[in-house]
Each structure stands twice: as structure tokens, then as C-alpha cells.
Amino acid sequence: MTIPFIRTALVAAALAASPAAAQDSLLNTSYDVARELFEALNPVFADHWQETTGRTITIDMSHGGSSRQARAILEGLRADIVTFNQETDIDVLAAGGLLSADWRDALPNGASPWYSLPAFLVRDGNPLNIQDWDDLARADVSVIFPNPRTSGNARYTYLAAFAYALEQNDGDEDAAEAFVRAIFDNVPVFDTGGRGATQTFAERNIGDVLVTFEAETGGIAAAYADQGLERITPSVSLFAAFPVAVVSEVAERNGTSELATAYLEWLYTEDAQRIVAQNYYRVADEGVSAEFADQLPDVRLVTVDDVFGGWDAIQENHFAEGARLDNVFVNQ
Numbered sequence: 001m002t003i004p005f006i007r008t009a010l011v012a013a014a015l016a017a018s019p020a021a022a023q024d025s026l027l028n029t030s031y032d033v034a035r036e037l038f039e040a041l042n043p044v045f046a047d048h049w050q051e052t053t054g055r056t057i058t059i060d061m062s063h064g065g066s067s068r069q070a071r072a073i074l075e076g077l078r079a080d081i082v083t084f085n086q087e088t089d090i091d092v093l094a095a096g097g098l099l100s101a102d103w104r105d106a107l108p109n110g111a112s113p114w115y116s117l118p119a120f121l122v123r124d125g126n127p128l129n130i131q132d133w134d135d136l137a138r139a140d141v142s143v144i145f146p147n148p149r150t151s152g153n154a155r156y157t158y159l160a161a162f163a164y165a166l167e168q169n170d171g172d173e174d175a176a177e178a179f180v181r182a183i184f185d186n187v188p189v190f191d192t193g194g195r196g197a198t199q200t201f202a203e204r205n206i207g208d209v210l211v212t213f214e215a216e217t218g219g220i221a222a223a224y225a226d227q228g229l230e231r232i233t234p235s236v237s238l239f240a241a242f243p244v245a246v247v248s249e250v251a252e253r254n255g256t257s258e259l260a261t262a263y264l265e266w267l268y269t270e271d272a273q274r275i276v277a278q279n280y281y282r283v284a285d286e287g288v289s290a291e292f293a294d295q296l297p298d299v300r301l302v303t304v305d306d307v308f309g310g311w312d313a314i315q316e317n318h319f320a321e322g323a324r325l326d327n328v329f330v331n332q
Contacts, residue, residue, distance in 0.1 A: 024049070024057040024259050029079035031066045031086075031152060031242075032193030033216045037279045038083075044275065045266055049259075057259070065193035066152030073098065073247065080251045080260045083244045085213070086152030088311050090245050103245045112241035113267040114281040117301060118160040119214035119237065121201070121221065124228030130209050132234045133164040137182035144207035146197040147190035148325060154194075157211045158325065159314065160238035163307045167236065173324075181328045202227065213240060218280030218295065239301040242281070 030038060042059045049057045062069065062079065070089040073079050074096045084090055087104075094101045104110045122130050128141055136143050148154040161183055165176035191197045194212055201210040202224045209232075210220070217231045244267065246260040266272055273285040277292040308314045318324045 024055050024256070025060065026057065026080050026256055026259055026263060027060045027062065027078060028081050028083055028263075029062040029069050029073060029077065030083045031069070032064055032146075032195045033153065033198065033212065033219075034083065034085075035061070035063055035195075036219055037215075037276065037281070040275050040279065041267070041272060044271060045263060048266060048271075049262070059263075063195070065146070065150040067092075068150055068192070073250075078250050078254065079247050080254055080256045081244065081246055081264060083242070084152065085240065085242050086155060087241060087243050088315065089152060090243050091311070093245075093247060098250065099245055099248045104243070106246070107244065107264060108268060109284050110241060110243070111245060112243050112284075113264075113273070114242050114276045114283045116213040116215045116240045116242065116281055117237040117299060118157045118211055118234075118240065119217050120232035120234065121210040121212065121217040122230050122232055123208060124230065126230055126232070128208050130232060133161050133183075133236075134168070134179075136161070136186065136209065136211070137179055139186075141186055141209060142188055142207045143183055143186045143209055143211060144189075144197050144201045145187065145211040146193050148319075149329075150192045151194060153212060153216075154190075154197075155319070156213070156238055156240045158328075159304065159308065159318070160234075160236075162318075162324075163238055163302050164234070164236055166307065177324050177327060184328050202229070214282075214296070215280040233297045233299050236300045236302060238307075239303045 028038065038061055046057050046059065049055065062077065066084045066086050066089045070092045073093060082090060082093065090103060093099055094103060120130060130141065135141060145157045146154040148158045158180060161180050162176050165179035169175035188206060189200060191200055194216060197210065197212065198220055200206050202220055214233065221229045221231055244264050246257065246264065248257065251257040251260045268284065270285055270288060273283040273288045277283045277288050280295060282296055283289050304311060304314060316323065
């Protein structure tokens with residue numbers, strides 16, 4: 001099977017100095033917009049691994065829409081670890097027998113070493129004065145985000161908008177659905193993943209506002225600094241965990257269980273957390289979080305448990321065949 005979006009990380013420089021040393025390898029299958037984050041993390045872990053074990057490592061990356069990545073693993077992609085942006089995509093792997101159903105208990109914070117939230121990126125000067133979710137439903141606003149059927153990123157966008165609308169409509173789910181449909185009606189093209197949506201907005205110059213994870217808005221604004229893109233944090237958004245797990249059945253078959261576990265545990269260290277925060281994610285380490293408070297505005301966050309009753313209820317009421325997401329898409 002061809003690995004989508006494959007990218008091979010740097011091998012520790014010690015390889016040349018110690019040609020006889022054992023070499024390890026790891027395949028990390030991740031979400032679509034995580035390329036730059038892991039390009040920063042992987043060489044640092046490679047140095048750490050060489051210093052602590054005397055062994056070098058090659059870390060291969062596969063990037064794509066989180067749900068599509070999960071399906072690829074079920075179909076045979078031999079991922080040692082997953083670093084996803086949606087918990088349900090790891091639950092799918094657990095249901096398929098590739099790891100334990102209690103995978104959240106393996107690491108701190110529900111196996112989520114960092115988190116983010118859906119936020120906005122607008123054009124230079126914010127000419128349409130886009131500030132909150134209700135602005136995305138205006139007839140004069142063109143909105144860009146990927147397809148929630150293939151992108152975990154976009155599912156958070158859908159849920160965050162729905163949660164906002166529930167608050168505005170005293171819990172009326174039909175009114176919230178109509179509000180989200182109005183936003184979807186303003187989307188000219190649904191890309192399959194977050195990276196495609198970024199290219200549509202920043203390179204093809206389509207749309208007035210890009211909705212994506214807050215972490216991605218920082219990276220895009222920096223990458224396209226000449227465009228003067230501006231980051232906007234809405235009044236309320238949805239807490240988005242970024243879960244990680246060892247695909248234990250594959251790792252055992254590959255002989256990488258120890259390495260895979262060590263890699264994920266390292267993501268919680270201060271060195272790794274600082275790199276993550278530099279990439280505009282909100283991190284678990286309180287000291288590192290305080291260092292980067294200026295670039296991450298205060299925002300009121302709601303959770304899937306509090307608003308929707310958890311992921312099982314979301315799957316049944318929103319993402320199952322014939323559920324609310326399908327209703328929203330009926331005219332798309």
C-alpha cells in the first residue's frame with residue numbers, strides 16, 4: 001500500500017559517526033496539518049534516543065485526514081503509532097482489534113499531550129469584520145474548511161458551530177442544525193483535509209475566512225506573512241484533544257513496542273512541550289503554557305461531553321448515516 005503524504009524524518013547525525021550502531025524505525029500516522037509540528041519534533045527525539053540508548057532512529061510520517069488515516073491502518077497500513085486529532089478515530093482502531101479499548105489510560109490527560117480549538121483566519125485588515133460564529137452564516141461571507149466526512153479537523157468545526165448555535169437558541173437542536181447549514185451553504189469547496197483547505201484559502205485565494213485549529217492559524221499566518229492574514233479567536237469554541245496511541249498489534253509485530261511507547265511518553269517532556277507550544281498548540285505543561293500565554297488568547301471552551309453527551313452520542317446523533325450531518329449536507 002502506498003503511504004499517503006509520506007515524509008521521512010531526519011536520521012540522527014550520530015549515524016555517520018557510529019555506522020555499526022543498531023538502527024530503529026518508526027511509522028507515525030498523523031493528521032493532515034501536522035507536518036511542520038513533527039518536522040520540528042522528530043529530529044529532537046532522534047537526538048534524545050541516540051543519547052539515551054546509543055541507537056539511531058528513522059521516523060517515517062504519514063499525513064492525511066484523520067478518519068481516512070484510520071481506515072488505511074485498518075486496511076493494512078503498518079503504523080506503529082498514531083497521533084490523531086480526533087478520539088473516535090483511535091476508537092475505530094480499538095474496535096478493529098488493533099489496540100486496547102482503554103488506550104486513553106495509557107498516558108496522561110486522556111492520552112492527549114496537547115490540545116487546540118477551532119478558530120478563524122481572515123484576510124488582511126479583516127475587511128468583513130468577522131469576529132464570531134454567527135458571522136460565518138452571513139450571506140456575504142465565503143467560508144473555507146474541509147469535509148467533516150473525511151477530516152477530524154472539520155468535524156470539530158461542525159461541532160463547535162453547533163455548540164455555539166445551541167447556546168444562542170436555548171438548546172434548540174433543529175435551530176442549531178439550520179444555523180450550521182447556513183454556514184455550510186457558504187462553503188464553495190470541501191477539501192478532504194485541512195492541508196487542502198489551507199491551500200484553497202492561502203494559495204488559491206478563495207474564501208473570506210478559513211476555519212481550522214487555532215494551532216494551524218498561527219502556522220499559516222507565519223507561512224504566508226506577506227498576505228497579512230489575521231488570527232481571530234471566537235467567543236466560545238470546542239476543546240479539541242489531540243490523542244496519541246501505540247497501535248499495539250502492529251508495534252508488536254514490528255518489534256517496536258518499546259520505541260513507540262518511549263516516543264509517545266517523550267511528547268510530554270518539557271523539551272517536546274516547548275516545541276509544541278512554539279507551533280501554537282496549547283500544552284499540558286503549565287510552565288511551558290505560561291511562557292506562550294501571549295500568543296494564545298483566553299477563550300471559553302466547551303467539551304463534547306458537556307454539550308453533546310460524549311463521542312458515542314455524537315456518532316449516533318450527528319455522524320451516523322442519516323443523522324444531522326447528513327441533513328446539513330442535503331443541499332450541498
